[in-house]
Amino acid sequence: MLDIAVIGAGRIGRIHATNASRHPRISLKYIIDPVDAAAAELASASGAKVADLEEALADPAIGGVIVASSTDTHLEFCKRATKAGKAVFCEKPLDLDLGKARAASAQLDNARLFLGFNRRFDPNFRKLHDRIHSGEMGPLETLHIVSHDPAPPPIEYVKISGGMFKDMTIHDFDMARWILGEDPVEVYSTATAVVDPAIGAAGDVDTAKIVLRTASGRICVISNSRRSGYGYDQRIEAFCAKGLLRAGNTLSSTVESWSEAGSSTDPLQNFFLDRYADAYRAEMDHFADILDGRALPLVGYDDGVSALAIAEAAMESHLTSAVVRIRY
Amino acid sequence: MLDIAVIGAGRIGRIHATNASRHPRISLKYIIDPVDAAAAELASASGAKVADLEEALADPAIGGVIVASSTDTHLEFCKRATKAGKAVFCEKPLDLDLGKARAASAQLDNARLFLGFNRRFDPNFRKLHDRIHSGEMGPLETLHIVSHDPAPPPIEYVKISGGMFKDMTIHDFDMARWILGEDPVEVYSTATAVVDPAIGAAGDVDTAKIVLRTASGRICVISNSRRSGYGYDQRIEAFCAKGLLRAGNTLSSTVESWSEAGSSTDPLQNFFLDRYADAYRAEMDHFADILDGRALPLVGYDDGVSALAIAEAAMESHLTSAVVRIRY
């Protein structure tokens, strides 16, 4: 069994701890969190023990560490775990500050850091990616990503989130890079705060359309909203030379009603932890393969930096109403 | 141009008269109806003139007659028009009395009588039929026909309709024969009057499930209701050795809404004259081809008798709660 520690007993930490504890090849040994009660509760629920980071890193049995703490601690914990020789599975984003993220290159740009862009592990999007790259539909020409959340986060979270582009669109930037198969070189972004004036007052936006263009001329449009009004809208359409490949939403059940008003489905799955439950499990499989030496991380440090670089350029485009060259 | 006369200025007569008047190869010359005002109104709207049947049949320019009068007059008008050497396009059913319909064999079983089972001319069902018979999915094994009306007809109509099996299911019996490509040999039918007690009081039923079985072992299930509660439900599923071919309903528009309650479409097309508008136009094309000598009727006298024979057997099965051998 592959012994690991989880840093962070919050929402996403609990997901990873649960998946690790049920994984046939992984043994979850330590939970680390500055809030003792949270650490204790998660340790109890997942059959692990509470530890502090030094203890966990000093344990030679520990092969890997999952960094699921607050964003501002990601880089520091990644560096320490890497230095201790552990494989690392770090939640996105690497950091909110592109400069700080870049400065960690020497320590983190390696073959043992796995950055958790979970959507790459969603079975639907992975299948879409693979079919696009199989060439069955001819070359990919343009891409549409719709990524609308059911409802905005609390305004307190918004204020420390780094802004919508780094907090939410960062996933879509990563998806765009992954599916396009090349880096966008310029970005145009236009955004508003129409969902909640408090978001605007906090200097952030909640609605955006972003256009990315690659060196070879591929174009990607991203649509974002912090509040859809109809659940968690996660769709991708890939326009290829011979046709369209698309991946759609998942409904909460297959039940439909037909009445004189028309036919109605059940709602979209509404919560990202449900929508991406399979993806989180697949991430844990991938981390087990990294721990085992069977695989190199499919997503790593440089992917985290690139997504951040696009997010900064998108923000600049929004603020200047101009097309911005992306500096990686 | 091919000159024709239309007998009957009621609902279906108006459909045929309008389609005939707009047809590039047909010229609608006469409207015949015992109700003078109805005849006059339709003649005016369709650019024809009012006539009586003798006059129309005596006119050598008239090549064909559309019989869209009340059911009890179908056989008589078909015989007279046939005797006068006209091609005939007769509405279904031939008659409500199987014995009377059979007795007309000598006069009507010919190459110039076209019986208007409109669903065979629906582009969707025709495409389904053609794909089934192309063999692309392997041999047809079983068939499901769902045929539910939006709402029951007036009780006065129900009383003279000949009963649901002869009035409504007759279409489905014809579709079954056409798609199965062979005649069913036995039928089981179970039915209720749950939509409207008045229908039951009138000795009729409004809800039925009917199972047909052919000599070669193919099985067809028909589902009928006089009232769906959700529009005009017209679906066929053909289970073949290699997979399923199906034809579905048509919606009144492509507009959808997605809200927290789920996604909703517009209603099904609700009225048979809308749902089968293309089919009625295609019937007129076919009648023009018959008038021209380019085609023999795709549906004729014997199809009308066969559908009636199945309807009588289905009624007997319902009344006796037994499986009934069909006597053609």
Add this chain to the structure above:
Amino acid sequence: MLDIAVIGAGRIGRIHATNASRHPRISLKYIIDPVDAAAAELASASGAKVADLEEALADPAIGGVIVASSTDTHLEFCKRATKAGKAVFCEKPLDLDLGKARAASAQLDNARLFLGFNRRFDPNFRKLHDRIHSGEMGPLETLHIVSHDPAPPPIEYVKISGGMFKDMTIHDFDMARWILGEDPVEVYSTATAVVDPAIGAAGDVDTAKIVLRTASGRICVISNSRRSGYGYDQRIEAFCAKGLLRAGNTLSSTVESWSEAGSSTDPLQNFFLDRYADAYRAEMDHFADILDGRALPLVGYDDGVSALAIAEAAMESHLTSAVVRIRY
């Protein structure tokens, strides 16, 4: 934790053992199987130990037993476990012999026997059931169940299966009873062996349409095939006075392609263990509730007998080509 034993290390036993081993309230203690290697392998994989039945039943810590052995042993193991005071979760069917099943009434018709009709625990069908019974669409009038397998089982299995009605349709009979909310009183069934002549040679059928009718006049049609050609087709349509409620199939992904040939989805989920994975987990939750004393079995001995009684009547109807009164 609630300690349990699993009898049977075959396909379905492995499913239940895995779900039990991952369940937060259940502790899987023993695996029992006459094939030592199978028992040992499953015990190892699920963290349990191999035992014989006497040992397991004698252990006072064991609160419940899952009977997932071959069908002909179900009744015997259920009786022994019940006699030992254990709660029982028994796989369907109770037995292939209705008389033997009935004879066990005194021992098994109790509040601690849970019969595993898994489809009642499928979230889609459960939601459908609940919405039908909520009355939102008015009274249920008729019901259509389509239940087609992807491919027939091996002919050796077919020969000992008790026939399609007891082996496969038994699920649909249970669904019909559950959704109709009342017992059917008569059945008509017509069937063929068109999928594989060897099935016919073995005296069984592979394709059937079955019509059930309840005392109150509700009608249910069941469609069965041992081989769909297009995956695992599991659909239910409930025609109510105010409209239609239906539950559909689940696809293997949300990916679609659109080309000049039309649009294409991914295949249906093809394997019952995938299609009903959530249902099997929900069954384990329910069994934990029974063990805990929080719940009485939602499906029990009498449900097993009733489904068998319908299956025997359906077989008789098929063999006699007559409508058969069901004797419960």
Add this chain to the structure above:
Amino acid sequence: MLDIAVIGAGRIGRIHATNASRHPRISLKYIIDPVDAAAAELASASGAKVADLEEALADPAIGGVIVASSTDTHLEFCKRATKAGKAVFCEKPLDLDLGKARAASAQLDNARLFLGFNRRFDPNFRKLHDRIHSGEMGPLETLHIVSHDPAPPPIEYVKISGGMFKDMTIHDFDMARWILGEDPVEVYSTATAVVDPAIGAAGDVDTAKIVLRTASGRICVISNSRRSGYGYDQRIEAFCAKGLLRAGNTLSSTVESWSEAGSSTDPLQNFFLDRYADAYRAEMDHFADILDGRALPLVGYDDGVSALAIAEAAMESHLTSAVVRIRY
């Protein structure tokens, strides 16, 4: 009856002539085309007579003129018909030159000129428009228009088309204005010639993404391709505060197949004259209402100028890679 003349016997002229000849309130009197044979053929097919423009305009019985000639003649014929006191139904675009179109303001900005932006008359898009404007989903926030053609036009046509923005996107600019309910004030456009290098060599593009922004902050994304590879893709999604309203594509039939490869529909309707057949008929109804004095044109001169102004700004944005302020 309302007598009219049609100028132009090409593809779109034939559509309008046919619809006019079948319209119950319109009488098609003259066909005008410099190519005598084309004029004669269409006149014969539609029951009209060939005329020259002077003759038609001098005929006091003629209430209206349909201008369906080549684009460079639109302004001239509109002016002459208007001067002669006729109502005008002019095909889009008004002209390829914004300056020339603007210069015609004094003569054409009146209550008797109907500009044929046919998509406003599509029943699906009209229903979408009406539901958005009903406010049922709350305020409209952003809009996505997908408008991809099945295949590019001949390169000779491309060269004289005025470029994709004026020839094809012009429809989408009009739809955007109509549905947004306000004029966009700035545009960003990025485009390529990836479908056919000859289009690029001719100085045109065949693939574009365009972002419009209104004064109130509404954002609209338009996606264009001259070749979809999967038929005529015409979709609109309107993201409102309470949910999504969308209108989708129309398929060539309702037939589906399900096999081990998945389920497949028939192709999208592939040809704009089929896809928008209802829209062209509805345009003729509207023109009859204008001729009758029952209605003012729903789309007029200023709409034509505005769409052209957006097209010019979009072209400038594409050429300069900058966001461009639209000058109306």
